[in-house]
Amino acid sequence: MLQFKLVLLGDSSVGKSSIVHRFVKDSFDELRESTIGAAFLAQTIKIKDTETQEDIDIKFEIWDTAGQERYKSLAPMYYRNANAALVVYDLTQKNSLSKAMSWVDELKSKVGDEDLVIYLVGNKLDLCDNVENRGGKEQEEEENKRVVTTQEADSYAKDQGLLFAEISAKTGQGVKEVFQTIGEKLYEIKKPELLAKKNREYGRNSSEAVDINIQRPNTNDPTSCCS
Amino acid sequence: MDQETIDTEYDVIVLGTGITECILSGLLSVDGKKVLHIDKQDHYGGESASVTLSQLYDKFKKSPISKEDREAKFGKDRDWNVDLIPKFLMVNGELTNILVHTDVTRYVDFKQVTGSYVFKQGKIYKVPANEYEAISSPLMGIFEKRRMKKFLEWISSYKEDELNTHQGLDLDKNTMEEVYAKFGLGNSTKEFIGHAMALWTNDEYLQQIARPSFERILLYCQSVARYGKSPYLYPMYGLGELPQGFARLSAIYGGTYMLDTPIEEVLYDGEAESKKFKGVKTKLGTFTAPLVIADPTYFPDKCKSTGQKVIRAICVLNHPIPGAGDSDSLQIIIPQSQVNRKNDIYIAVVSAAHNVCSKGHYLAIISTIVETSQPHVELESAFKLLGPIEEKFMGIAEIFEPKEDGSKDNIFLSRSYDASSHFESMTDDVKDIYFRVTGHPLVLKQREDSLQATT
Numbered sequence: 001m002l003q004f005k006l007v008l009l010g011d012s013s014v015g016k017s018s019i020v021h022r023f024v025k026d027s028f029d030e031l032r033e034s035t036i037g038a039a040f041l042a043q044t045i046k047i048k049d050t051e052t053q054e055d056i057d058i059k060f061e062i063w064d065t066a067g068q069e070r071y072k073s074l075a076p077m078y079y080r081n082a083n084a085a086l087v088v089y090d091l092t093q094k095n096s097l098s099k100a101m102s103w104v105d106e107l108k109s110k111v112g113d114e115d116l117v118i119y120l121v122g123n124k125l126d127l128c129d130n131v132e133n134r135g136g137k138e139q140e141e142e143e144n145k146r147v148v149t150t151q152e153a154d155s156y157a158k159d160q161g162l163l164f165a166e167i168s169a170k171t172g173q174g175v176k177e178v179f180q181t182i183g184e185k186l187y188e189i190k191k192p193e194l195l196a197k198k199n200r201e202y203g204r205n206s207s208e209a210v211d212i213n214i215q216r217p218n219t220n221d222p223t224s225c226c227s
Numbered sequence: 228m229d230q231e232t233i234d235t236e237y238d239v240i241v242l243g244t245g246i247t248e249c250i251l252s253g254l255l256s257v258d259g260k261k262v263l264h265i266d267k268q269d270h271y272g273g274e275s276a277s278v279t280l281s282q283l284y285d286k287f288k289k290s291p292i293s294k295e296d297r298e299a300k301f302g303k304d305r306d307w308n309v310d311l312i313p314k315f316l317m318v319n320g321e322l323t324n325i326l327v328h329t330d331v332t333r334y335v336d337f338k339q340v341t342g343s344y345v346f347k348q349g350k351i352y353k354v355p356a357n358e359y360e361a362i363s364s365p366l367m368g369i370f371e372k373r374r375m376k377k378f379l380e381w382i383s384s385y386k387e388d389e390l391n392t393h394q395g396l397d398l399d400k401n402t403m404e405e406v407y408a409k410f411g412l413g414n415s416t417k418e419f420i421g422h423a424m425a426l427w428t429n430d431e432y433l434q435q436i437a438r439p440s441f442e443r444i445l446l447y448c449q450s451v452a453r454y455g456k457s458p459y460l461y462p463m464y465g466l467g468e469l470p471q472g473f474a475r476l477s478a479i480y481g482g483t484y485m486l487d488t489p490i491e492e493v494l495y496d497g498e499a500e501s502k503k504f505k506g507v508k509t510k511l512g513t514f515t516a517p518l519v520i521a522d523p524t525y526f527p528d529k530c531k532s533t534g535q536k537v538i539r540a541i542c543v544l545n546h547p548i549p550g551a552g553d554s555d556s557l558q559i560i561i562p563q564s565q566v567n568r569k570n571d572i573y574i575a576v577v578s579a580a581h582n583v584c585s586k587g588h589y590l591a592i593i594s595t596i597v598e599t600s601q602p603h604v605e606l607e608s609a610f611k612l613l614g615p616i617e618e619k620f621m622g623i624a625e626i627f628e629p630k631e632d633g634s635k636d637n638i639f640l641s642r643s644y645d646a647s648s649h650f651e652s653m654t655d656d657v658k659d660i661y662f663r664v665t666g667h668p669l670v671l672k673q674r675e676d677s678l679q680a681t682t
Binding site for chain 1: 511
């Protein structure tokens with residue numbers, strides 16, 4: 001099992017917690033207002049090693065902001081040793097993308113790890129009636145609340161070397177894929193390091209940024225497949 | 228959408244994010260209180276923060292070093308987390324207990340401090356922490372070792388309700404001096420028991436009843452027994468992680484955090500003698516609560532000096548401490564009598580192994596209670612133990628305590644951080660304030676919501 005720390009960032013009310021709830025519990029609560037109680041969740045996914053076809057368990061330790069981002073009071077502890085960050089904006093809120101951009105800057109300055117995987121995520125896709133996808137149903141146009149274009153966010157993400165997706169925590173559209181992609185990406189980045197460690201018997205350095213314990217996956221087990 | 232107006236009414240307002248305030252904020256939020264936590268500074272930790280090297284230069288030096296020079300010498304600024312107040316956690320101490328019960332251990336990783344040393348006649352020696360170590364310690368002669376062994380056996384086998392384990396001593400009647408006499412311990416043994424194990428900073432304890440000393444020695448021995456090398460723990464990334472961890476606990480339970488928010492005005496209800504705390508005015512608005520908890524810097528008029536000043540010297544080294552092996556962390560106690568003082572001098576050493584400085588560096592923080600008009604000279608004996616020093620930052624802090632208990636005006640103030648080498652007096656303050664604020668003693672329960680993991 002590989003364990004990674006994933007942090008959520010973005011303006012309040014863009015749906016950070018809803019995304020995590022969709023991912024971890026596969027549920028959506030219309031009335032979720034702010035984050036209280038559980039701001040530390042874990043979820044395990046399976047990915048495949050592209051060379052050996054081995055199943056790899058990846059556990060995400062997911063840190064929610066617990067509202068501390070609101071008055072610019074996120075502690076340095078929050079970013080520490082993060083392996084991945086989900087920077088979320090709201091497709092229906094004009095300035096939430098620029099806020100997301102400043103979170104990306106903040107992340108890059110605070111996290112030393114060059115390997116940090118940043119995923120820019122536009123949430124509330126369910127509120128956006130995508131004209132191209134629907135084949136131009138004009139009568140539904142008034143329901144389209146999208147104000148941030150795909151192109152705008154996509155070109156920014158490309159420019160900054162971020163992964164990018166538009167999703168809906170409400171319907172679940174695209175949520176699993178985001179975490180799956182992060183898992184695969186992290187595995188790809190960390191694999192050489194893991195192999196090196198394996199060969200050196202055991203790197204017993206607890207001050208290592210990533211606490212990774214390798215468990216030999218059961219390669220021929222037909223029951224261990226991706227869900 | 229969610230940019231709704233900020234809530235303005237709270238159950239408790241907490242000012243300052245030092246460790247004392249953050250623990251209280253966390254505990255009260257877990258209790259279901261609606262907490263607003265404000266700091267005038269833009270970072271967590273208040274007086275007990277860990278800061279970067281550039282912040283340290285800004286704070287202590289009149290002519291700061293250039294960024295280029297600093298980085299050439301000391302590496303990246305973000306690798307540095309230097310404690311302003313040096314302390315270690317006792318493995319079996321109350322802070323560890325609070326951390327475990329609140330699950331804040333989830334956010335902070337700890338490392339064992341590798342050694343505990345005591346200074347004697349110009350050299351440092353490892354403090355023996357159990358019967359076996361006592362036997363092999365070069366600190367004592369052969370006969371003294373046997374006496375020390377007997378003493379430690381008495382400590383470890385003492386049971387309150389079994390009179391035969393007391394060996395005729397009464398912890399509440401006999402003084403510690405009498406206890407030492409019973410075991411026939413010599414002056415130098417008394418010195419390291421009293422100062423390096425019971426961690427008294429002076430010799431007043433000798434004439435006091437033995438119980439507090441007994442409890443301190445027991446805490447020391449039990450703490451060592453847990454992991455072996457020393458009785459101390461230290462958090463990765465520095466002590467500043469502790470307030471951050473408790474602030475996160477508070478936030479998770481609904482606490483609202485506002486850093487970089489100076490208090491423009493404190494509002495009161497009533498007049499003169501009978502006036503009570505009502506709220507605070509800030510750039511983000513006016514917030515009210517029936518009571519406030521704050522560190523002394525927010526209500527200087529309501530605090531008085533204890534008459535004590537602590538001098539702290541933060542020293543950056545590029546080598547381990549001479550004579551302590553390659554230890555990545557240790558405590559050295561210089562007992563007062565060894566250097567003709569009234570108070571002990573402490574040296575806390577941590578290093579890159581704790582992610583508090585860049586690779587190859589060590590941080591040694593010397594502290595003691597000021598006794599003369601030339602405080603920096605008082606630290607000479609400690610500087611000598613460190614070998615070459617790359618950089619030195621010195622500061623003197625006056626120790627303040629609240630004038631009143633808060634029952635009259637609902638303003639509950641913490642004490643300044645003292646010269647002790649651990650957090651036991653700080654947690655006493657936390658418990659005391661908690662009791663005064665809530666009317667009931669602090670009872671630690673395990674958090675119920677533990678890890679919400681699926682699969």
